[in-house]
Amino acid sequence: MEALKNAILERGQVVGEDILKVDTFLNHQLDVSLLNEIGKEFKRRFEGVEITKILTIEASGIAIASIAAQYFNVPVVFAKKVASKNLDHDTYETDVFSFTKAKNYKVRVSKKFINEGDKILVLDDFLAQGRAALGLRDIVLQGGAELAGVGIVIEKGFQEGGKVLRDQGIRVDSLAVIESFKEGAPVFE
């Protein structure tokens, strides 16, 4: 997806060996026009696949999923990382290890929102080790629903997540796959 790759090259920032900051347009400040292009592209990639719901994880997946959902005409559910008085006690839970935050955290979805018969598209901003996507799949399966696929904005192709998911038969569509960082710039597959 050219517009996305250009945004990464022009507005992204490589920090150290393997961190790509995209906070100018994807996960702190949000370029809503680009998110619309991303949403349309997810719809194009998953054309013909039955999707009843989009599942993502707070916080950076929410904008991507919400804008994309306009093209799929389905509701979004986002998994919560923080317990709250307002959250149902009756939840599906799973543990996810975050390499960025260097800790394990629990994510939860109210049982009301994942049901048998649901065909769920998981959307997220990054795929690196694949832990968030595997956690969301676990929640989908706990709810007796089907994982229709995983849509990722930026996949770090040099990390194992993509392979781990695809080896388990999960359909993964990434709009930009970074093969490596060379002299401080991403190189796409």
Add this chain to the structure above:
Amino acid sequence: MEALKNAILERGQVVGEDILKVDTFLNHQLDVSLLNEIGKEFKRRFEGVEITKILTIEASGIAIASIAAQYFNVPVVFAKKVASKNLDHDTYETDVFSFTKAKNYKVRVSKKFINEGDKILVLDDFLAQGRAALGLRDIVLQGGAELAGVGIVIEKGFQEGGKVLRDQGIRVDSLAVIESFKEGAPVFE
């Protein structure tokens, strides 16, 4: 806004004396069609007001702000509650007390994203005690920007936040104002 009030009455749930759960459409599962109507209504309310950026707070403000931003044609910035390796160290910070979570938490915005000359619209899902909105205003002012207004989906009119903000000369537009809960159902102003 009738569609919103109907959603609150039909799909919301009053818990105890003062908690309104709207997790079926606003802050866990997201009804993206309704969010579009909400976004259009914010645009109508703030017609003629110069807005250069929308500021909200993770997690439940993000979908509302992102969908609304499509009608304002401006970027969204969301304040972060969780520190992360990927977040700039150079941030505006403020403390916010959450009554729902019963604790103080820090919110942060990278200094890159709030600038002199910005006219900022703050959007959020709920207004109760007004602490989140005041925190976001503090960040706007630290950045030398101007607070153009505060747009709220659901205001709890029986709590003090709306009065506190309006008494300070802040323009607050709430799409649904709940005056009280009567026999387990919200009564609108």
